Amino acid sequence: MRSVLLLFFVLVSLQAHAHLGSISGTVHDQATNLPLRGVTVQLTGLGKATLTNELGQFRFDGLVPSPYKLELSYVGFKSLLVDVVVREDQTTFLKTVLTSAPVELREVVVSSQRAHDQQLISSLDIRLRPITNSQEILRLVPGLFIGQHAGGGKAEQIFLRGFDLDHGTDIRLTVDGMPVNMVSHAHGQGYADLHFVIPELVEGADFKKGPYHTDKGNFSTAGWVDFRTKTALDHSFAKLEVGQYNTYRAVAGLDLLGSKGRAKNQSAYLASEYSYSDSYFDNPQHFKRVNVVGKYHGHLTPNTNLTLTGSTFWSKWNHSGQIPDRAVESGLIGFFGSIDPSEGGETSRTNLNAQLVTVTPRNHIIKNQFFYSNYNFELYSNFTFFKEDSVNGDQIRQKEHRNLFGYNGSYSTQTNIGKTRWTTTLGAQYRQDITNHTELSHTKNRVETLNRIKFGNINEINAAAYADELIQLSDQFTLNAGVRVDYFRSQYEDLLVVPPTTKRATQAIVSPKLNLYYTINPRFQLYLNTGKGFHSNDARVVTAQDGPLRRTGQILPGAYGSDLGVLVKPFPKLLINAAAWYLWMEQEFVYVGDEGVVEPSGRSRRQGIDVSVRYQLTRNLYADIDLNTAKPRAIDAEVSQNYLPLAPTFTSTGGLSLQTAYGLNGSIRYRYMGDRPANEDNSIVASGYFVTDLQANYTKHRYNIGLSVQNLLNTRWKETQFATESRLQGESAPVDEIHFTPGTPFFARLSLTYFW
Incomplete structure (x- = not known):
């Protein structure tokens, strides 16, 4: 029965x-x-x-x-x-x-779907604050600060979460999934130059702080940013820009297929940019940059799309370098002056990027990406003036020729068991960098080579595999767990010795991740992110038999982080994201490309609080503010000697943005960085600053008129600062003090854009 x-x-x-x-x-x-x-x-x-x-x-x-x-x-x-x-x-x-x-904050939903990948803040910011110059690309990330200290052609110095990241040592930057950071770069590990990106083509910026994503490996200790360029142009455009200090810029984008292509789910465009500026320094920069980009997107089958991107970039400039406080205070040079006016550089990069995405009838997602870059770099700098060579000066040349190629692939499936949804992702990644004649040399007047300090070839491989499980246990609770394995093989051929010698080193590291999300309702979500990452090191240091990395076994020192945060909409037009975070690192060896040496700083600990607020005041007016605190410390040093030089301790950005239906839009924004230690005992302090920028646009169907003003209040500020020991010509002994690059004074630019 x-x-x-x-x-x-x-x-x-x-x-x-x-x-x-x-x-x-x-x-x-x-x-x-x-x-x-x-x-x-x-x-x-x-x-x-x-x-x-x-x-x-x-x-x-x-x-x-x-x-x-x-x-x-x-x-x-x-x-x-x-x-x-x-x-x-x-x-x-x-x-x-x-x-x-127009953006309506009331429509923004705090979702339990794909909670691990939510990008509410970045999605709002890119819509409300369109990017108008290359510096603003990086400033899209809340709490991320940049500083330029060698002319407009060199990669910016980056600061985030209590890190002085130099030019990208512990932040992973990609464009459409293609790596920007350069491993074992002539100027320093992780060097990330984003100037090959045309700002008008940036569609979005996905980012996360901390080592919590399995598909993000090398350089992602402090966080990662993936800039997405437009797949298609809404319309063709041409833009002319003119500004103070002999600044000129021309940009154009041409929609190649138009409505006929869109009808077939195809798009293609070609865009180019030319920039020139003497800048505000006493020593004119003669800065020149050329960018050309082409992109195609189409469907090979109804469920498979292909995106092909090709670009080339070239830049050349002079720069005034870092100047010591005493030279300005004594009247030797002005605030915008230079000690060595022959500094400068030249760089180029050509990229090919192919992305293939397939969604099977059972909703399995297969991604394949292949990329290649040919990169060239040459930089002349002088940080210590006449400290080492009292006759010829201390100018150096850093130079390299690089070929970079790799692959990113993943396979995702989705399974429903009752009310539980399982999303499983398996991925593989490969990257190889081959450089020829990576060089550090002592030079004079950017012409004469006095002595080669480092000269060799680098061949570095990073292969990785990861498994990731995203489990939506209910409409409220989501769990993400994953593990990543990275393998590095570093090889350095030293061409300064006879005969040349080749040394290799290998190491692997396992990085587990665990993330929890509890979405109480579409207005409130709690999350806990935890994960392990690592700090990678330059091949020239890793392969040194008697080097500090080999002696300690810390070729890939681990980094352990956690975020406890909340994403909340207390009112329909108010969005708040707040997190308390912690990061512990086993070791922070830094390869100083300017000197060819290693600076070990031991174990470190960073902790702080991040708060981001987005509020729609009226139908057309939006406000935002980001507050970021950090307490970075070296663990093994004495209490009075445990400061991490140049690490930011308090930063804030914010502003008002206006978007109207009749074409008037713009923003007024500020950025503030507090005073911070410039050396280990805080006896030398890098002064903080508060700078305000303005942007105004009047847009109609066929044209846009724009005004951009940097440093609206004409504040005198120091953009980058270093505690450096240097000697000026005629001085009997070196002096250790702040060396700085002056920040932009009042700088206005007008633009006219025509659409068709």
């Missing part, structure tokens, strides 16, 4: 299930006809929601036959409400398009 009853209930349940229906569909951008990834799709009143995948697809299964309402929302687009009827044993298909609209 029990068997009969059990069979009866099974048959009834199967019959009931057989009469259920489904909804599937796609979401596209009306302007470009390209699929939109990450659109929130909700079944109104049922509490069911999902996000569109890489091809803009979504699906709901197991629905009782009935009328439903679907609500689609995406930052920067008008929300859409769609009526749909589900019938027995059928899948109802919808093809929807979203149109651009």
